[in-house]
Amino acid sequence: MSTLPVEQTLDCRGLSCPLPILKTKKTVNNMADGEVLMLLTTDPGSPGDVAAWAKKTGNKVLSSQAEAGVYTFYIKKTLLRGMV
């Protein structure tokens, strides 16, 4: 596993769709622009869902890894221009 500096971590292991996305959104809402969230999931649908969520909300997935059934995402909160 890489060792990016993270400001927040969120453990969504064991949770199914759409909970990882909903909890990620809630957590990211309370973070400052540019801060990094480490998200852990086990839902096999989450790599696709996290990527789609990030694309739509403008947040950046810095990296994602899968290891022993656990997905780890590093997500950088990125405010869209014109959106507050």
Added chain:
Amino acid sequence: MSETQKKVALIASRGTLDWAYPPFILGSAAAAMDMEVMIFFTFYGLPLLNKKIDAKVSPHSNPAMPMRMPFGSKDFQQIDWNIPNFISGNMPGFDTMATSLMKETFKNKGVATIEELRELCVECGVKFVACQMTMDVFGFTKDQFIDGIEVGGAAMFLEFAADADIQLFL
């Protein structure tokens, strides 16, 4: 939000446990993706706005529904129990049993309850509209529903749906 915000218009027309999920899953996920969401509850979807949701599932009306057990070994859980409609439709308490099995399976798989997803929708600002006509027909009153909902008619939904990017009838 910016003018590029996507809009999602959903109609929830069914109130069984299985069909209660899609509007709340899609509604909450869309809101988490910064979309503006309206769910219009009509006909049998209306009870999903009740303070206490009492949704059940019936294998009798879902012929393709796999009947599986939420307990036992992995192999045991993979068995499809072919229950003839004659039994599922006539045995008292069968729907209650099927409902508790489905709820147990969902819980084991980390799926949120309907109430949790509905609460998350409310938190994310999803707009709930109860169909006035159905309320009158089936005798529902606004005070039996959760707080913060609106009551409206077809035109109210269509006005929102007319320039929505996604419209789904569920």
